[in-house]
Amino acid sequence: MKSGSNLERILESGRFSVTAEAGPPKGSSPKVIQRKGELLKLCCDALNVTDNQTAIVRMSSLSGCVLLKELGVEPVLQMVVRDRNRLSLQSDILGAAALGIRNVLCLSGDHQKFGNHPTAKGVYDIDSIQFIQMVKTMRDEHKFLNAEEISGDVPFFIGAAANPFADPFEFRVIRLAKKVSAGADFIQTQGIFDMAKFVEWMKMVRDRGLDEKTHILAGLIPIKSVGMARYMRSNVSGLSVPKEIVDRMADAKEPKEEGVKICLETIEQLKEVDGVHGVHIMAVAWEDIVPRIVEEAGLMPRPVV
Amino acid sequence: MITLEQKKFQEIEKMTKGYNPLLVLGCETCAAMSFAGGQQQVAELASAIRIARKTSGQEGEVLEDAVARQCEPEFVDLIADKVGGCDAVLSIACGAGVQLFAERFQDKVILPGCNTTFLGVTEELGVWSERCAGCGNCILDKTAGLCPIARCSKQLLNGPCGGSMNGKCEISKEVDCVWQLIIDRLTRLNRLEMLEEIFPVKDWSPAGHGGPRKMVREDLKS
Numbered sequence A: 001m002k003s004g005s006n007l008e009r010i011l012e013s014g015r016f017s018v019t020a021e022a023g024p025p026k027g028s029s030p031k032v033i034q035r036k037g038e039l040l041k042l043c044c045d046a047l048n049v050t051d052n053q054t055a056i057v058r059m060s061s062l063s064g065c066v067l068l069k070e071l072g073v074e075p076v077l078q079m080v081v082r083d084r085n086r087l088s089l090q091s092d093i094l095g096a097a098a099l100g101i102r103n104v105l106c107l108s109g110d111h112q113k114f115g116n117h118p119t120a121k122g123v124y125d126i127d128s129i130q131f132i133q134m135v136k137t138m139r140d141e142h143k144f145l146n147a148e149e150i151s152g153d154v155p156f157f158i159g160a161a162a163n164p165f166a167d168p169f170e171f172r173v174i175r176l177a178k179k180v181s182a183g184a185d186f187i188q189t190q191g192i193f194d195m196a197k198f199v200e201w202m203k204m205v206r207d208r209g210l211d212e213k214t215h216i217l218a219g220l221i222p223i224k225s226v227g228m229a230r231y232m233r234s235n236v237s238g239l240s241v242p243k244e245i246v247d248r249m250a251d252a253k254e255p256k257e258e259g260v261k262i263c264l265e266t267i268e269q270l271k272e273v274d275g276v277h278g279v280h281i282m283a284v285a286w287e288d289i290v291p292r293i294v295e296e297a298g299l300m301p302r303p304v305v
Numbered sequence B: 001m002i003t004l005e006q007k008k009f010q011e012i013e014k015m016t017k018g019y020n021p022l023l024v025l026g027c028e029t030c031a032a033m034s035f036a037g038g039q040q041q042v043a044e045l046a047s048a049i050r051i052a053r054k055t056s057g058q059e060g061e062v063l064e065d066a067v068a069r070q071c072e073p074e075f076v077d078l079i080a081d082k083v084g085g086c087d088a089v090l091s092i093a094c095g096a097g098v099q100l101f102a103e104r105f106q107d108k109v110i111l112p113g114c115n116t117t118f119l120g121v122t123e124e125l126g127v128w129s130e131r132c133a134g135c136g137n138c139i140l141d142k143t144a145g146l147c148p149i150a151r152c153s154k155q156l157l158n159g160p161c162g163g164s165m166n167g168k169c170e171i172s173k174e175v176d177c178v179w180q181l182i183i184d185r186l187t188r189l190n191r192l193e194m195l196e197e198i199f200p201v202k203d204w205s206p207a208g209h210g211g212p213r214k215m216v217r218e219d220l221k222s
């Protein structure tokens, strides 16, 4: 075991895993994260805590992780290179290890232009692939980026993101291969609406044997309304929402029910795709729906390994 | 070239207020190429200041001139007499020109008339875009001659990120994703395999993060 985390144990045992997302609040109350933790505790194997998602300032991901851990929920620490240089990333990794956090997701981060401090200076000292490699070296060789020794263990299960829907499509699998060779133990993908494209990407992933070297968790974003579907279709770079999905939402009498239905159908299809080892549900501002989705997808109870 | 644009007139008017005489001084190299500080732009700006002064009933003479390069002491010194007779100099040059002036004329007020924007190229008349961030350690041999430091919004060395769509960067549909361009070019050159290797972390110290930069060529020093 690299980290001994629950997520690692479940994935290594070959079981289909479920992770979800809990965004920290734009404020200092611990209650928001605690409520999400209690809500999602039984229906997922680990809970990602986002890191100033979409470049909007929120409570730090590390604090959110600690709050979850206190409730007995296993966190995945999301970290973006937008806001921290190599010194800060490494010190936060050590701190997270000391606090018993065992999963980390290494990301570039959305550009600061999108957020609520668009005039900020972005850091981008190292990129997400270099970050993955750095954490792996810290874990496996007990060495900092400058090759100095680290005292103590840095046991992390290292995650990365992959977006099969961004361009250029043919390069996406090469980028995944780079992340895997950098040290990504698991991958959480962008939300999937365009199943045909995802299936095609997964075939390229299998052709390179990458599904054997890393655990791919397929991303899901439950849609609440037609407005949300339309917004994602036209305004979110890196998301591919086919017109049929928007039409289904537009025609539905009960859009929320339709959103759940789409999500459940997607999970059913994903279960059949070779190389997919789990799902990652990103129900931004709709966390309440996650237990129901997991239940109805037949993924309850979560295994204890 | 170094690209620059003139500051907004209101800002110039405000910072030059009360200086008499004021010298508006252009630069015939990059500033002229940017259509910001050549002879003609200097003449236009000087007369705009004169008119503004007149309309608001202010006193004050406005002189104008231009040197070949404001970033070289020899050229700057040529104008010493004229500068000596002025209250302040409004430099229509890049930030380097402004500062060399400040160093050569210790007792003079020196004001920046331009914003220095970037190191770039003229795409067409009236359109310039950034190409180089002066990182001090060029990697263009590894990126098909296109710079991800100056042109990727996140300075990724192992791009493209998940926000690249239809050849455009996630920050705007108006901005090309340089990683898409790099991949296109390497594909044409049949060298795409170059990107399979992980690009190592960059040493940013020659890029200015190691403190202010200086270059010395002993062979050229007298």
Ligand code: SF4
Pocket (backbone or CB within 6 Å): B131, B132, B133, B134, B135, B136, B137, B138, B139, B140, B147, B148, B149, B150
């Ligand atoms: S790699 Fe550095 S020196 Fe070369 S073009 Fe880019 S910023 Fe300029």
Ligand code: SF4
Pocket (backbone or CB within 6 Å): B151, B152, B153, B154, B155, B156, B159, B160, B161, B162, B163, B164, B165, B168, B169, B170, B171, B176, B177, B178, B179, B180
């Ligand atoms: S979309 Fe392209 S240019 Fe923009 S940040 Fe991502 S890789 Fe860089």
